[in-house]
Structure formats: C-alpha cells, structure tokens
Amino acid sequence: MPASAEHPFEQPWQAQLFALTVALNEAGHFGWPDWAERFSERRAEALRADASDYFDHWLDVFEGYLGELGLAEEAELAEMTAAWRRAADATPHGVVLSLENDPLHSISADHSGSVQT
Amino acid sequence: MPHDHHDDTEEMVARVRALETVLVEKGLVDPAAVDAIIETYSEKVGPKNGAAVVARAWVDAEFADWLARDATAAIHSLGFTGRQGEHMQAVFNTAGRHNVVVCTLCSCYPWATLGLPPVWYKAPPYRSRVVIEPRAVLAEFGTVVPEDIEIRVWDSTAELRYLVIPERPVGTEGLAEAELAALVTRDSMIGVVRELSV
Numbered sequence: 001m002p003a004s005a006e007h008p009f010e011q012p013w014q015a016q017l018f019a020l021t022v023a024l025n026e027a028g029h030f031g032w033p034d035w036a037e038r039f040s041e042r043r044a045e046a047l048r049a050d051a052s053d054y055f056d057h058w059l060d061v062f063e064g065y066l067g068e069l070g071l072a073e074e075a076e077l078a079e080m081t082a083a084w085r086r087a088a089d090a091t092p093h094g095v096v097l098s099l100e101n102d103p104l105h106s107i108s109a110d111h112s113g114s115v116q117t
Numbered sequence: 118m119p120h121d122h123h124d125d126t127e128e129m130v131a132r133v134r135a136l137e138t139v140l141v142e143k144g145l146v147d148p149a150a151v152d153a154i155i156e157t158y159s160e161k162v163g164p165k166n167g168a169a170v171v172a173r174a175w176v177d178a179e180f181a182d183w184l185a186r187d188a189t190a191a192i193h194s195l196g197f198t199g200r201q202g203e204h205m206q207a208v209f210n211t212a213g214r215h216n217v218v219v220c221t222l223c224s225c226y227p228w229a230t231l232g233l234p235p236v237w238y239k240a241p242p243y244r245s246r247v248v249i250e251p252r253a254v255l256a257e258f259g260t261v262v263p264e265d266i267e268i269r270v271w272d273s274t275a276e277l278r279y280l281v282i283p284e285r286p287v288g289t290e291g292l293a294e295a296e297l298a299a300l301v302t303r304d305s306m307i308g309v310v311r312e313l314s315v
Contacts, residue, residue, distance in 0.1 A: 009233075011126065013133040018233075019154035020137055023146040032203070036275035040222035051240035059132060072139050080135035081128075088131065099138065 014055040021062055030069055038065055158233050164303035166197045167230035167280055171306065172298035174207075175285040185209065188280065197229045203275065205230070209282045210311065214267045217255065217308030218279045219247045225273040227280055231303055238307065248272070258309040271308075281308040286315050 009015040025032055042057045066072040087102040099105060140146045170192055174181040184191040188205040205227060208216040220226065221244050226234040237243050247254045251268045255261070262268055271279040283305040289297060304310040 010236075011129075013126075013130045015155050015158070016137065016151070017133045018158070019151045020133070020140060020146060022154050023150045024140065026150070027146060029145060033275040036222075036225065040275075044222065047241045049240060049242055051236050054236075054239050056129065059129065059136075063132070063136070066136075071143070071145060072136075076139060077132070077135050080138050081131045084131040084134045084138070085127070088127065 009055075010052070014058075017055060017059055017062070021058070024071075029071060030065070035062075035065060158228070162228065162232040164231045164301075164306060165298070166195075166232075167227070167303070167306045168298040168301035169195060170197070170207075170230060170280065171282055171301045172294045174282055175297055176294050181209075181282075184282070192230060192280075203227070204277050205280060206271075206277060207280050207282050208269070208271055208308075210284050210308075212284075213265075214269060215255075215262050215308065215311055216269050216271060216279075216281045217247060217251055218271045218273060218281060219244055220273040221245070221248060222272075222274070225275050225278055227273075227278040230280055231306060235303070255309060255311075258304065260309060260311050262311060281306050283311065283313055286313045288315055 009018070021035070024030065025035070039058060039061050042061045043054075047053060063072075063074065063077055066077070067074050083099060083102045083104065086104060087099055088097060090103050091097050091101045095101075137146075137148070137151065141148050170184070173195065174184050180191060183194075184207045188207040191207075192205050203225075208218075210216055220238075226238065243254065248270050251270050252262060255268070273279055283301065285297070286300065289300070292300075300313050300315060302310060302313065305313055
C-alpha cells in the first residue's frame with residue numbers, strides 16, 4: 001500500500017466529471033448524501049484493488065442518477081456522446097476539438113431550422 | 118478479445134463531454150463554475166487547509182477546545198467551508214491513543230480541509246483492511262504503533278467526516294504558526310502517519 005502523494009485525478013476527464021457533479025450539487029439540484037448513497041452502493045460491489053475503476057463507476061452512477069432526477073435522459077446523453085465521438089474522429093491533430101467538427105452537426109442544425117430541398 | 122485502453126479512455130472522454138454539453142445547454146451548470154471547481158481542487162485546497170487547522174489547535178488552546186467540541190464551526194471560522202454541507206469531527210491523537218480515518222462505503226473525505234483523497238484511500242484494500250487490522254495496515258505505511266497505544270478507526274460517512282489532529286512534535290516550541298503548519302502532512306491528518314518530522 002503506497003503512502004506516496006499522488007494526483008487525485010489520473011486523467012482530465014475525471015476532474016471534469018468530479019467538477020460537474022460538484023457544480024450540479026452546488027446549484028441545488030440534488031443533496032450530496034443522496035448521491036453518495038447511490039455511489040457507495042456501486043462501490044460496494046466487486047472492485048479493482050487499485051481503484052482505477054473509481055471514476056468509471058462514478059460516471060455510470062451519475063448518468064443514471066441524472067435520469068432519476070429527470071435532469072438528463074439516457075438516450076439524450078448517448079446521442080450527445082456519439083456526436084462528440086464523431087467530432088473527435090473527424091478532427092485532425094492540432095485542431096481544437098469542437099462539437100462543430102461532428103460531420104452530422106450541420107445536418108442536425110439544419111433539421112432544427114428550415115427544411116432543405 | 119484484447120481490451121484497448123486507449124479506446125476506453127476516448128469513450129469516457131466523449132461521455133463526460135456529452136454530460137457537460139447537455140447540462141450546460143439546459144442551464145443546469147455554469148461552465149465557469151465547473152472550471153473554478155477543477156482549479157480549486159487541483160491546485161488550491163490540497164491538505165494545507167487542514168494543516169492550518171492543526172497548527173492553530175497547537176498554538177491556541179481555546180481553539181483546540183472549540184475544535185474538540187464543534188469542529189464544523191471551528192473549521193468554518195478559519196474560512197474552510199464544507200461544500201457538501203457535511204459535519205466535521207476532529208479526533209485528537211494522544212500519548213495513549215492513535216486515530217485513523219477510513220470510509221468503508223466509498224471514499225467520503227473532508228475535501229474542504231484535505232482536498233481530494235489519494236488513490237489508496239479510495240482503494241478496496243485500505244477500506245476493508247484498516248478496520249480489521251489497523252496495526253498491520255499502518256505498518257505498511259511505515260507507521261509502527263506500539264502495542265500499548267490504542268488505535269481507533271473512524272469510519273466516515275457522507276454526513277460526518279473526520280480530521281485527525283496529530284500531536285505537536287517535540288522541539289517545536291520556538292516555531293511560528295505558519296512554520297508549524299508546514300510540518301503537518303496529509304497522511305498524518307488521515308492517521309496513517311503518527312510522527313511528524315521537524
């Protein structure tokens with residue numbers, strides 16, 4: 001069991017996820033004990049000894065919790081995830097990643113606007 | 118089938134970006150607040166807030182007394198406020214007792230005073246073993262607690278979190294409060310370390 005100091009986040013997405021959760025809590029959308037209870041239930045199951053699955057579980061539980069709170073539906077999140085994945089695939093190295101790089105982005109934007117002929 | 122870690126990471130990144138896009142578009146979170154939280158926890162808080170609490174308790178008996186009675190209020194008085202509304206309890210090491218903190222459920226931790234927990238604090242071996250065999254676990258951290266010293270294990274919850282107040286090292290009578298705070302380590306405030314080096 002190492003006692004050395006280390007960074008609490010292994011990857012930037014983990015910090016982002018943590019901060020999103022805290023921000024949503026601070027904006028008053030849920031109580032922390034309520035969230036902690038759900039997260040603990042998941043963490044009580046089989047776990048990797050090095051805790052490398054900690055934020056994977058956090059993300060799973062948080063996505064489900066948003067649905068339970070009625071703040072974001074599973075399908076909505078899945079759709080947006082797919083958009084970001086397409087954007088990442090279509091973005092060359094050295095270019096800032098943006099949702100606008102999703103090849104389907106302009107199409108969906110057009111759908112919400114006027115009908116194409 | 119081989120598991121591609123790189124693809125896994127990209128998937129997690131896309132999911133978190135999606136979360137943020139959806140929550141921001143709905144006006145549920147402010148992106149500036151998210152950035153501020155990351156900055157606070159990555160760079161600012163660390164364990165130095167907790168160290169300031171400990172140092173104050175060492176130099177100010179009245180504060181130490183307040184900390185023992187109502188740690189939440191005493192810690193707030195120094196400007197460190199729990200973001201999740203949790204209560205704090207300070208547990209004092211003495212010549213005859215050593216305190217160590219765990220969260221067996223997940224990883225409840227006093228963020229406002231210690232920042233974010235280290236990886237081992239969140240890992241199953243520490244969480245399950247420290248309750249059963251604290252002496253053996255502490256020894257793995259290089260902390261050998263003599264048999265005649267009692268070890269108390271405190272199990273944190275989402276509502277109540279513990280801060281270990283280590284004993285002031287001998288030979289520090291001449292040090293100023295800020296110098297004392299610099300001696301206090303994160304691990305000593307979790308309780309996996311007992312002796313502070315001067």
